[in-house]
Amino acid sequence: MSEFCAIMLKLCCSGIPLFALILLASCAYQGVNEYPLASAYPAPQDLVPKMNELAARHPGLLVHRIIGFTATENLPIHAIELGKGQRNILIIGQHHGDEVLGVALAFQLFESLSERYHKEAQVHELLNEFKLWIVPSLNPEGWRVVSANLTRTKRKNNRDTDGNGKLDLRTDGVDLNRNYPVFWDIDIATDHLSPFYKGPQPASEKEIQAIIALGRKVSFDLAIFYHSSRTGALNETIFLPAVDEPKEDFLALQDLAEFYAQNVPRDYLPGTYTLHKNSTSKVGNARNFFYHSLEVPAMLIEIGGINKEGKSIIHPSNKMVKRIVNRHEKALVKMIQRMREL
Template sequence: MLPCLISCMQAKGNVYPLDSKYVKAEELNAKLDKIVQIKPELAEKRIIGFSSAENLPVYALQLGNKNAEKAILVIGQHHGEEVIGVNVSLALAEKLLNNYSQEDKQSHLLENYQVWIIPTLNPEGFRIVSSGIFRTKRKNNRDTNNNHKLDLRTDGVDLNRNYPIFWDMDSETEINSPYYKGSEPASESEIQAIIALAQQENFALAIFLHSSISGAYSEKIYLPARSNDSELFQKTQTLATIYAKEVKKDYLKGTYEVYAGNTSEVGNARNFFFYRMGTPAFLVEIGGQNKRGQSIIHPANAMLEKIVEKNVQAMLKVFEELEKRKKEK
């Protein structure tokens, strides 16, 4: 029997090569320029670093008032096959800029915060998956076995295990594993770029979008490891709960849930931002399970658009709460 990793991806409902509404790697730069043009006075395209193997730019959109003290971070993608978050993060940028002139709450957001949106932190994995080359490319393209060619199934480092936090505790040292944590903490230039940005900005919130193949993690929100009753942890949980309640599941009844158990003590983004930077940080596993329990992470256009819309709305709700709390202080 095929493991779920493959059989789930081939479930009816997944479309590969990706349907037409997915942003493809070769379109990303032009798409970002187009978004900046919505409100050029409030938006800038930035390059925060370059990828480890192919030196591809890691693009960011810097939105809002550059004098604002605080910032918000949204990363649309760490894992190559998890492409929905790229579309969600770009739609969020469009929404924030389009809403700005109206007399509504979002206008205040871009006055009081800089919003950094990084559609993909893994431009190498994104290139492979979005170009139709290989649908389950997860890691970056580092030549981990040093054979001077790209082995699509095995090469690369799992970028969401390479952050310099709890890295020693992670047992993923096998280079061919899809979860390989890298040769040392922050060995990957993509992660070095994010660390530099985190040290430069004062992030009040960080959200990381994923869409897991396995289905076991679908439609849940994951908090940093080692849950505790600190004010920071409680705030993170409150913001994550607001997000979860806002998003209806794609195929099943109910809404997203905040995962209640202990989460991984590995070098992932949420642990880094929470424990190293003191930033409320959580991960959202977008992409639903169908009624047969198969995960659908490359849905056709119509479902993709629904997913994008509801996740953008959820983030706007979370930002409203953040604003409210800022004013109360």
């Protein structure tokens, strides 16, 4: 509760109950960041029990895989194959440690869609044609730190970049979404203290090696990377790979991304998500790598909100987390349906 609300509430307690009720309703405005994280965010230790439970309940529909391990803490990188189809879609919930909304969405997708598979003809047909490869977190070290409420701003993995033998939460690590082996050499993020540090070499990080191996093994029709931006200006926006001359496949990707954007209402303001149509960063990020190196259409979706004051909300309350992940699940199902029809 804000200081203003607390003071006003004290005044109300001296005898104006109706006013107090109205005031409390306004103080419950959802457009704020909450840290420690609200309980709706899944924790790393929830993943395997949840997967085991779902795999037992839906035999043959979900397969749990470990696609690699992190270098510093040797944490497993989990992937869930959901569906029985021949066409593959990659969904990565998290590259950056503090961007936990995408992890919550990943959990929602494999939990909800596996239930809906048995109840709804549309979802049944979709998952018979497609298989979703859901990687809740490609950055289990960052996820661990932020989930343990050690810091709200951990972006990178936990590589000991300054070599002092301990984890410096604010500065250590490599930005995994700058470490892919495409455009890496022209990225200027060489300062190992920077939150955007691209790493000592292209694909130096084991997390990135694991996802590249998966990308080379499986033929994907589409790759989606969820993020949340700490600055309000970038949220509720879809970003595509950097291209000099858009070709036919890029225009088709653009249409698909536009369709997704139009199907997600913004969290706190009127209107829907938008597709960023101007040029995007030429750095070693996932969308550039999948599109340019693997020829997989790829998009980044910034699912943090922007509140009425223009502030970025990336750690919303329980109520908002549930609303946001539901909306994205709906939009994703609609978009995959559209892929079937094209």
